[in-house]
Amino acid sequence: MVNQSSSESIDLHTLASKEDFLAFQQRASDRWTQLWDGPNVVVSVGVGSSSIARGALDVLDRCRSLAGESAIVREVSGNGAFWMEPWIELKRPDEPPVIYGPVSVEDVRGVFAGERPDLAVGVRHAEAFGTVPPITEHPFFRLQTSIVSRNAGVIEPDSIEDAIARGAYAGYFKVLFELSQEEAIAEVTAAQVRGRGGGGFPAGVKWESGRKARATPKFVVCNSHEGEPNVYKDRHLHECDPHRIMEGILIACISCGAERGYNYIGGEYPLAIRRFRKAVADAERLGLIGKNILGTGKNVAFRVRTGGGAYICGEASALMFSVMGVRGQPRTKPPRSVEEGLWKRPTIANNTETLAAIPDIIVNGGEWFAGFGTEGSKGTKLMTVQGPMKRLGVVEVELGMTLRTLLDDVYGGMREGYTFKGVQTGGVSAGPLTDKHLDLPVDFDSLADVGGMLGSGGWV
Template sequence: MLKSHEELIKLQQKAKSALSENKMRILVCAGTGCVANGSLKVFEGLKNLVQEKGLLAEVDLVKEVGHEGIGVNISGCHGFCQMGPLVRFEPSGLLYCKVQESDCQEIVDATIVNNEVIDRLLYTDPNTNEKVTTQDENPFYKRQVRVTLKDCGRIDPDDINDYIAHGGYQALSKILSGMNSEAVIKEVLDSGLRGRGGGGFPTGRKWSFAASSPGPKKYIICNGDEGDPGAFMDRSVMEGNPHSVLEGMMIAGFAIGADEGYIYARAEYPLAIKRMKKAIVDAEALGVLGNNILGTGFSFKINIKEGAGAFVCGEETALIASIEGERGMPRPRPPFPAVKGLWGCPTVINNVETLANLPAIILNGAAWFKGFGTASSAGTKTFALAGQIQNTGLVEVPMGMTLREIVFDIGGGLREGKKYKSVQIGGPSGGCLTEEKLDLPLDYDELMKVGAMIGSGGLVVMGDDTCMVETAKFFMGFVQNESCGKCVPCREGTKQMLAMLTKITEGKGTEADLVLLEELAQDVKDGSLCGLGKTAPNPVLTTLRYFRDEYVAHVRDKKCPAGACQALKEYYIDAEKCKGCTLCTRICPAGAISGEKKQPHTINVELCLKCGACAEKCKFGAIGTR
């Protein structure tokens, strides 16, 4: 157990030295996505084969000893989830994609023994068709600036000494050995760090409120209840670098005078919870968490609370209620949690990404952090790229980077030759932005001006075959299902908005419905109790604002311009392609298709159920929609 700052520095030096003895280090991604695709089998396969060759470096960072050879380790998420399982080689930076257990023997024989690159395992740039050898050369990584994710693909998340070898717990040591709480709060204020969970409230200001609130007991809560569809930023940090979250919580605790904290994580994140629990046990055993940390007299205890998957529990007061054992429902504010939070005590709630930024800010200084981003939105932000895009995964970029740079430079543009139509940013609480907004800088204030928000960082890219009315309906269905039901505007308003959107996508809507939908959306936004209800109408309001012509086409012409709404499709048979095989007549459940054998058939649109069974079964591609 470490009892002083000097002992921590000594351990870091020894652990770093033990790692440096590796001739080569192989890092196999063990984030959830890669694990699901078999990366642990790749890890075991490579480790066993390297060991059989007598090349495995038995580095024991606990004892800070090692010998020259090949190190084979798991790591956290590398971010490029679409290309997983990923295997990276250090120090060369060579990156292999979509590696399977069957590739292990070739990797050992070719790359490890003979230093040869296996072309088929390299990433192929879809825009240039060129092979990319190293991670730094990869267009997905080139424009990224990694602060929060810097060590997620570099360290073994289950080894605390690997974290320490890469500078872990040095920021905690710095504040405990030479700073007071006021200095820590000032450093975070000066850095310009804003909450990465969605609202973007200045972190240092929130801390200052809690620090000045009276009370013998104060709490830090890490919000890991990441509920946005398609978002997995916090999960990846908890899985890939759990100790950075613990260190951030202790820095925050020291700043406000708290001695206890809670990590509220979704039960749907079993791997993240498993690694966070191990990190807590290891940190306590080493003396960097618990009582009298590093002999300074500062003590901090961390508990884990598993959430039941309610989206509303991402809201601060609902999260607090859930930890207290009550149903997760928002409470009126004020008082704010910084004054009266968990069990009535002053409480600071920061999300995972916010806390994971703190060690780097303390070690490198506020000016360094402000060197990234914009004047009003400093630092970097992680985004989960998803949808109809070439390169999906997790990216971290400076605040202020444009949507165009993220979608086309990092994301590689849209796949299958699709044309860009929109991006849904900020999840259910965000909005849909058109091509005209591609050069908009991504910062909190600029997005608010156009009716959107960064949110937790989800980015869903949509092509020209996406129906924006259907998209609004999808997100409204999500928030309506997740509404806690406490306040009438959210409970009833989201239900009625969903009903109207459903009516429109089924071709039963009217232009009067559009007027009512917009009025109701604004009322729900103005009247709801918590952030979930207040932001729930954003997808509806932004699609009405930027894609109103699509709504009008649905209600006036009874057509879906994208051809996506099933109820508005009209099936027809191309007489030139139809061979009269009668398969479609036999498969149609409504008897809507008629025609003589070996003669072109026709569809009675009045009888057609629009189920699509005929088009699916037709062997000649004769059945289409219009």
């Protein structure tokens, strides 16, 4: 039997006006509704770097070979829960989607036949389905607050239609047609969002400095190098929701008056690079990148650059040298990059996760974002933990959660036979914490006070 590989796509052609975008947005929304409310069986397989290492592509192939001709088989991303990979989400007509994992190739037939309830982890619905509880009640997911990761495991990363149906480019639309540069940056400032890749510098301050810079042309650079050991949250974002990152960069370009954006991605991430390049190509086909965007007269060009694996290129000034095609090496400051960055022109550089938060800030307002977190650390943070934990993966939690809650409740505590001795913070960029720090809030200031560092959110 032959099955559909995905739901029917919408023809991609250049959108020339506000009305064109709104019409495309409506078609994408209708397509999404039909996917989940229609008569087809929908099978989604989480495919990311981690699940591929555990056989997810073989599971995907098995699903395609066994699915009926009316079934829709989707290649979505991982959902951050490495411990249950590979996983399958099965949606039958008039039933909520049930997630099964970990699933082997041999398990697929039994899952399709309804013979493996023991593999059911949760249902993607507010209420239980029979004996299967909502996935959000599982300890790994219950304490998460999904903002930048809300599409992880839900959309097909290669589908701009899925992304737009789930809200992509709504913030970009707003800065193109409704907000001035000053108003857009005011929302970022009100959000009090700080850099998510290292020092935690306020994004709004950086953007305003870039906007006020007189020299032209200006540039925006997304730092997706991610060279810290055992840190992979930016890879996860690229694999899950590349259009969210793309939108954040484009919003920064319009808000700061830059007509060219770059994303510098670590060369060790082939899947992330492929999915992001596909997102760029589709955004260009729709006319969201290029000249006279949606008839506004505004222009943004875009390029993807890949790194060669040098750790030092994660430092902003070294990264910019690498983008320009010369050896990456840090320079003394001042001047700052917003004064002299790429080709000695004003350059606004932000981490991937920082830019991924921008679309929701623009759509919902800076005060909304500032409602999450603590006094000096607003919003949420992607975290990765490496070590002998019962559960491993990428999580998004509200800043201010204690280290004990993160390690014991979200990640399930230490595996049998292991005792907690300490944890290295910020990847390897700062000092270690011991068991006396377990009740410390995880935020920028609390960690800095004891010699730690939030940094990229990696814990070893």
